[in-house]
Amino acid sequence: MYMRFTDNLFGSNTSHSKNTGCNSNKDYKRMxxxxxxxxxxxxxxxxxxxxxxxxxxxxxxVFLAIAVLLTGCSGGSKDPSNSGGSKDTEKIIKIGMVGPxxxxxxxxxxxVRNGVQTAIDEINEKGGVxxxxxxxxxxxSKGDSTEAANAxxxxxxxxxVTAIVGAVLSGETATVAPIAQDSGVLMITPxxxxxxxxxxxxxxxxxxxxxxxxxxxMAEYAVSELGLExxxxxxxxxxxxxxxxxxxxxxxxxxxxxIVAVESYLDRDEDFRAQLTKIxxxxxxxxxxxxxxxxxxxxxxxxxxxxxxxLLGADGFYSGKFVxxxxxxxxxxxxxxxxxxxxxxxxxxxxxxxxxxxxxxxPDMFAANAYDTMKIVAQALEKSGNDRDALKAEMAAVKxxxxxxxxxxxxxxxxxxxxxxxxxxxxGRFSRAR
Amino acid sequence: MISxxxxxxxxxxxxxxxxxxxxxxxxxxxxxxxxxxxxFMGIGAYTAGILTSVYGVPFLLALIAGGVSAALFxxxxxxxxxxxxxxxxxxxxxxxxxxxxxxxLNMKITGGAFGLRGIAKEANLATAAAAVFLAYWTLMRLMxxxxxxxxxxxxxxxxxxxxxxIDITRHKVLAFVIGAAWAGIxxxxxxxxxxxxxxxxxxxxRSVEILSMVVLGxxxxxxxPVIGAVVLTYAPEILRGASDFVSxxxxxxxxxxxxxxxxxxxxxxxxxxxxxxxxxxPEIHGLRGSKARRMQGPKLRTQETAKDSQQHAFAKGLGAAxxxxxxxGSTGTGVRQRGGDQHADS
Numbered sequence: 206m207y208m209r210f211t212d213n214l215f216g217s218n219t220s221h222s223k224n225t226g227c228n229s230n231k232d233y234k235r236m237x238x239x240x241x242x243x244x245x246x247x248x249x250x251x252x253x254x255x256x257x258x259x260x261x262x263x264x265x266x267v268f269l270a271i272a273v274l275l276t277g278c279s280g281g282s283k284d285p286s287n288s289g290g291s292k293d294t295e296k297i298i299k300i301g302m303v304g305p306x307x308x309x310x311x312x313x314x315x316x317v318r319n320g321v322q323t324a325i326d327e328i329n330e331k332g333g334v335x336x337x338x339x340x341x342x343x344x345x346s347k348g349d350s351t352e353a354a355n356a357x358x359x360x361x362x363x364x365x366v367t368a369i370v371g372a373v374l375s376g377e378t379a380t381v382a383p384i385a386q387d388s389g390v391l392m393i394t395p396x397x398x399x400x401x402x403x404x405x406x407x408x409x410x411x412x413x414x415x416x417x418x419x420x421x422x423m424a425e426y427a428v429s430e431l432g433l434e435x436x437x438x439x440x441x442x443x444x445x446x447x448x449x450x451x452x453x454x455x456x457x458x459x460x461x462x463x464i465v466a467v468e469s470y471l472d473r474d475e476d477f478r479a480q481l482t483k484i485x486x487x488x489x490x491x492x493x494x495x496x497x498x499x500x501x502x503x504x505x506x507x508x509x510x511x512x513x514x515x516l517l518g519a520d521g522f523y524s525g526k527f528v529x530x531x532x533x534x535x536x537x538x539x540x541x542x543x544x545x546x547x548x549x550x551x552x553x554x555x556x557x558x559x560x561x562x563x564x565x566x567x568p569d570m571f572a573a574n575a576y577d578t579m580k581i582v583a584q585a586l587e588k589s590g591n592d593r594d595a596l597k598a599e600m601a602a603v604k605x606x607x608x609x610x611x612x613x614x615x616x617x618x619x620x621x622x623x624x625x626x627x628x629x630x631x632x633g634r635f636s637r638a639r
Numbered sequence: 640m641i642s643x644x645x646x647x648x649x650x651x652x653x654x655x656x657x658x659x660x661x662x663x664x665x666x667x668x669x670x671x672x673x674x675x676x677x678x679f680m681g682i683g684a685y686t687a688g689i690l691t692s693v694y695g696v697p698f699l700l701a702l703i704a705g706g707v708s709a710a711l712f713x714x715x716x717x718x719x720x721x722x723x724x725x726x727x728x729x730x731x732x733x734x735x736x737x738x739x740x741x742x743x744l745n746m747k748i749t750g751g752a753f754g755l756r757g758i759a760k761e762a763n764l765a766t767a768a769a770a771v772f773l774a775y776w777t778l779m780r781l782m783x784x785x786x787x788x789x790x791x792x793x794x795x796x797x798x799x800x801x802x803x804x805i806d807i808t809r810h811k812v813l814a815f816v817i818g819a820a821w822a823g824i825x826x827x828x829x830x831x832x833x834x835x836x837x838x839x840x841x842x843x844x845r846s847v848e849i850l851s852m853v854v855l856g857x858x859x860x861x862x863x864p865v866i867g868a869v870v871l872t873y874a875p876e877i878l879r880g881a882s883d884f885v886s887x888x889x890x891x892x893x894x895x896x897x898x899x900x901x902x903x904x905x906x907x908x909x910x911x912x913x914x915x916x917x918x919x920x921p922e923i924h925g926l927r928g929s930k931a932r933r934m935q936g937p938k939l940r941t942q943e944t945a946k947d948s949q950q951h952a953f954a955k956g957l958g959a960a961x962x963x964x965x966x967x968g969s970t971g972t973g974v975r976q977r978g979g980d981q982h983a984d985s
Contacts, residue, residue, distance in 0.1 A: 307890045308890075344879065345879070345886075345889070345890075347890065349840075349844075350833065350835070350837055350839070350840050351651060351833070351840065352875065354647065354833060355644075355647065355648065355651070355875075355876055356879070358643055358644040358647050358648075359644050359876070359879065359880070361643070361644075362642045362643050362644040363642075363644055363880070375753070375754075376754060376835075376837040376839055376840075379753075379754055379756055379835045379837065380833055380834075380835045380837070383760075383834050383835070388643070399753050399754075400753065401756070443752065444751070444752035444753060
């Protein structure tokens with residue numbers, strides 16, 4: 206009962222404080238014995254009334270503020286669509302895009318946006334879709350799921366987009382997919398590889414090679430076409446690396462090959478000698494489930510240890526830095542990819558040059574997938590018209606669309622069936638092995 | 640009918656308001672800087688989400704269970720860490736937040752890096768608003784109780800509060816546990832609104848976001864965190880729709896607004912309370928005559944607090960939290976409000 210103690214100790218001090226008209230010293234004592242509830246009853250009515258009114262006043266103010274904000278915003282957003290004239294809006298088909306345009310993952314989101322924009326520019330140049338102009342509305346998600354959810358709601362309700370390309374990161378896509386599905390808006394992600402995303406519903410599609418498909422294709426290629434039998438696997442301990450490792454070992458073993466060693470490392474590791482010593486020269490090929498920064502170091506350290514196994518990998522290798530950092534050690538490495546910018550076909554070369562002209566950089570896989578995705582959506586739009594439901598049906602019917610990332614069809618669940626290409630490092634450059 | 644976009648914004652606002660209010664109890668009232676508040680939200684979200692989606696527990700029950708489990712973690716973490724002070728506590732809570740995130744990332748039942756999917760959409764604006772109302776009401780009652788005043792005393796001067804016989808660790812831990820419980824409930828609402836959980840939603844960035852809401856709105860008051868949460872939830876969305884230029888650089892503007900706010904009004908938007916409904920702060924009794932009166936200003940209701948003999952005792956040495964005296968006592972960021980220099984006066 207420290208309250209009593211303090212009351213007694215400082216009780217005399219209260220005498221010179223101002224009088225409020227109610228004896229709160231007494232109140233306070235009662236409060237300290239009975240707890241806050243009992244004390245409340247003893248307070249003078251004026252104060253109690255004031256407090257109650259304050260509580261309600263604050264509530265009312267908050268309520269009014271929100272109401273004003275809502276009417277203000279919705280009023281503001283209605284105006285342009287009304288005054289913009291129905292003639293204009295009828296001639297435009299709005300395409301939404303959600304992804305990280307700022308923040309840690311901005312490069313992915315920007316690549317996707319640029320890819321979509323390149324496709325839209327090309328389509329509009331050729332007269333648009335049935336005479337209608339396509340317009341891109343790109344919204345930033347910062348890579349945050351909550352922001353992505355807000356962005357997609359805005360695209361659907363405020364901008365009234367016909368279809369959405371996105372989201373970019375798997376976490377975002379998992380958050381926004383149910384929203385698009387409930388609203389009945391076609392959403393197609395050009396980059397999220399987490400398993401099962403397209404299963405959210407019939408409005409949700411995916412146009413990207415998933416990690417499991419890549420790993421299985423590489424296992425098949427290595428066993429059936431290269432005739433390799435003994436593999437070692439070294440993988441990054443994250444969702445990407447684990448998915449690659451699981452599927453590669455499963456497929457290789459299914460085909461009768463043996464996995465002689467499985468070792469893991471962490472992102473940003475520098476030293477892989479311990480894992481490489483364990484692997485030794487038991488394996489004919491080393492499958493690395495990870496990104497080029499670590500893979501190039503692994504290649505060099507393996508070479509120094511005299512390991513002569515062939516290097517196999519996935520699209521994490523696909524960067525000029527891989528050859529730059531790896532040098533001689535990565536010569537002859539094979540990896541799966543969904544897009545090869547050095548391909549000599551006319552479509553790919555015109556896409557690459559258009560993209561370079563606009564953004565002054567080589568298109569990466571994100572941009573290429575986004576470009577193809579937009580082209581596929583436009584093709585479906587041509588048949589369906591500006592109608593969300595008809596568009597969904599047309600999307601599901603896409604068969605063997607010849608894009609820059611190879612031929613694309615969609616499975617019943619909305620998952621893309623795409624060609625996986627295999628690239629090889631030859632004389633310090635990438636070339637197509639299959 | 641309200642459009643789904645604004646409906647969703649309102650629900651998110653409600654969740655953020657609860658988060659800000661609950662952190663305010665720890666950081667604003669008790670003065671303990673916590674940088675791991677989002678972890679409690681995550682614990683509540685995953686607990687509630689797993690309970691409803693895997694075990695078929697009713698929504699409201701799962702919501703409460705989420706709050707209880709977050710409170711339990713609050714107790715486990717609070718007992719050792721709240722004996723630390725200032726920067727050390729901040730680092731400890733930051734570490735705790737990371738531990739929780741990484742643990743969720745590596746657990747099977749949480750879905751790991753792929754996240755937890757398939758949660759039913761049970762939350763709506765009514766449940767979220769009811770939760771806000773309940774949180775506001777309980778925290779208001781709490782802050783005005785003996786417990787709340789003891790927290791203020793601890794915030795102002797731990798040594799003096801201890802000398803008055805306040806069990807400092809017990810009060811701090813209890814504040815931490817209550818804050819964690821509300822954060823857990825907010826997490827449960829979050830889970831059942833978005834239907835998908837990912838560990839990255841409860842990372843350090845979210846903790847900082849909530850802390851900014853509290854600091855921007857005004858620490859220690861009740862309206863402050865509410866207003867801070869509303870403003871910081873709407874600001875990015877309003878900037879999104881403003882104009883092409885603004886929406887392209889909206890995160891730049893967002894950051895600039897925060898910096899300017901802290902320069903112009905370090906005590907937060909509301910400060911010690913526009914509606915004077917928040918915690919009534921002790922009178923600057925210990926400061927010398929005219930200076931104290933100048934700082935109080937004519938409108939502040941000083942009488943009733945002065946009447947409280949316990950507060951009176953504290954007031955002798957303290958005054959940092961008064962609107963005027965604030966600047967003198969605070970470190971400028973508004974995060975710490977311990978009036979060291981005033982204390983020396985008494």
